[in-house]
Amino acid sequence: MSTTIRIAAPKQASRGEVMELKALIRHPMETGYRRDPYGKQIPENILQRFECIYNGEKVFAGEFFRAIAADPFLTFYTVAVESGTLEFRWVGQDGQVYSESVELEVV
Amino acid sequence: MRRRLPALLLVVASAALADTRSFVDQSDLPAEAVRSGSVFLTAETRALQADGFANPGYLWVERGGELFNDGDKVCSSCHQADALAGAAARYPQYDAVAGALLNLEARINLCRQHHQELPPLAYESDELLALTAYVANLSQGRPLTVAVDGDAAPFFEQGRAYYFQRRGQLNLACNQCHDDNWGGKLRGDTISQGQPNAWPAYRLEWQTFGSLHRRIRDCDVGVRAEPHESGSEIYISLELYLAWRARGLAVESPGIRR
Numbered sequence: 001m002s003t004t005i006r007i008a009a010p011k012q013a014s015r016g017e018v019m020e021l022k023a024l025i026r027h028p029m030e031t032g033y034r035r036d037p038y039g040k041q042i043p044e045n046i047l048q049r050f051e052c053i054y055n056g057e058k059v060f061a062g063e064f065f066r067a068i069a070a071d072p073f074l075t076f077y078t079v080a081v082e083s084g085t086l087e088f089r090w091v092g093q094d095g096q097v098y099s100e101s102v103e104l105e106v107v
Numbered sequence: 108m109r110r111r112l113p114a115l116l117l118v119v120a121s122a123a124l125a126d127t128r129s130f131v132d133q134s135d136l137p138a139e140a141v142r143s144g145s146v147f148l149t150a151e152t153r154a155l156q157a158d159g160f161a162n163p164g165y166l167w168v169e170r171g172g173e174l175f176n177d178g179d180k181v182c183s184s185c186h187q188a189d190a191l192a193g194a195a196a197r198y199p200q201y202d203a204v205a206g207a208l209l210n211l212e213a214r215i216n217l218c219r220q221h222h223q224e225l226p227p228l229a230y231e232s233d234e235l236l237a238l239t240a241y242v243a244n245l246s247q248g249r250p251l252t253v254a255v256d257g258d259a260a261p262f263f264e265q266g267r268a269y270y271f272q273r274r275g276q277l278n279l280a281c282n283q284c285h286d287d288n289w290g291g292k293l294r295g296d297t298i299s300q301g302q303p304n305a306w307p308a309y310r311l312e313w314q315t316f317g318s319l320h321r322r323i324r325d326c327d328v329g330v331r332a333e334p335h336e337s338g339s340e341i342y343i344s345l346e347l348y349l350a351w352r353a354r355g356l357a358v359e360s361p362g363i364r365r
Contacts, residue, residue, distance in 0.1 A: 004166045004167075004169055004170050006160065006165065006166065006169065010161050022160055022161070024160070024161065024163065024166065026163075026166040026170075028314070028315070029314070064243075069168060070314035070315060071163040071314075071315075073161055073163070101309060
């Protein structure tokens with residue numbers, strides 16, 4: 001399954017620098033409490049979890065719940081340690097994984 | 108108190124009757140009074156719209172850019188993205204071949220049918236919203252300048268008449284809120300001028316991106332009138348009147364609205 005993901009991360013950072021990372025994903029975050037015009041319950045469909053993995057190490061994680069608005073947007077920080085890959089992962093309602101990776105060069 | 112009630116009802120009833128008979132003031136909003144809807148937003152919402160990353164409308168713009176370059180016969184094989192800059196500011200526009208007034212959505216669908224030999228996309232579908240968002244975004248910052256003369260004139264008159272027509276159980280015309288009372292309060296919200304320059308836009312109430320016609324339907328439902336179909340001629344005509352009324356306002360799409 002594909003969805004639109006936007007990532008803002010620096011391409012280059014100096015060692016020890018605190019980097020700002022931003023992640024925006026298109027997702028309805030349907031609570032499961034709403035009903036459609038015909039009175040039928042709209043099934044729950046929320047992202048359950050977000051993780052940021054920096055060269056295999058988890059540097060940020062968050063649990064999502066029903067009260068989080070559609071198209072969740074996260075800003076967080078981590079320290080630049082070494083060159084490598086930053087992977088942004090979301091886990092959907094039924095365990096689907098949406099992910100996007102960016103390369104980082106540490107100088 | 109009980110004896111006075113019928114008399115009071117009579118006064119209320121006759122006032123209501125007098126009200127239905129009176130006509131609304133049909134003078135257009137003066138050009139110098141025109142304000143974009145972003146003026147009526149909170150500073151935080153305005154900042155969200157201005158932020159090129161955090162604005163969730165760009166999720167649709169980006170998807171639209173992918174669709175624009177995707178498929179057997181892609182949009183970009185005819186259209187240079189640069190050449191489309193400013194195009195959205197001139198819509199709705201009369202098309203002689205179709206013999207109809209077209210808004211951006213209708214133009215995209217016509218292109219799909221005639222040049223790409225693809226079925227039209229459903230109004231309000233994610234794909235059509237995304238393509239419209241992409242094309243509208245190419246005109247960001249350009250002033251709205253629609254042609255309302257010649258073949259477009261009858262549509263313009265139709266749209267203008269709709270704008271000044273009282274409708275629904277609440278018996279309200281568009282101008283009674285958006286010309287006469289903009290800046291005032293309706294429940295907890297500030298009434299805007301109903302300008303179309305940020306659309307298609309991300310509406311916080313919807314928790315998603317949507318078209319101007321969906322927004323107009325909400326207004327029609329709000330005054331308890333029967334809404335028209337999105338993409339209908341009457342709404343495209345109204346869109347033309349709104350675009351003319353907003354002449355000179357810069358295109359903001361993808362906007363953020365309440």
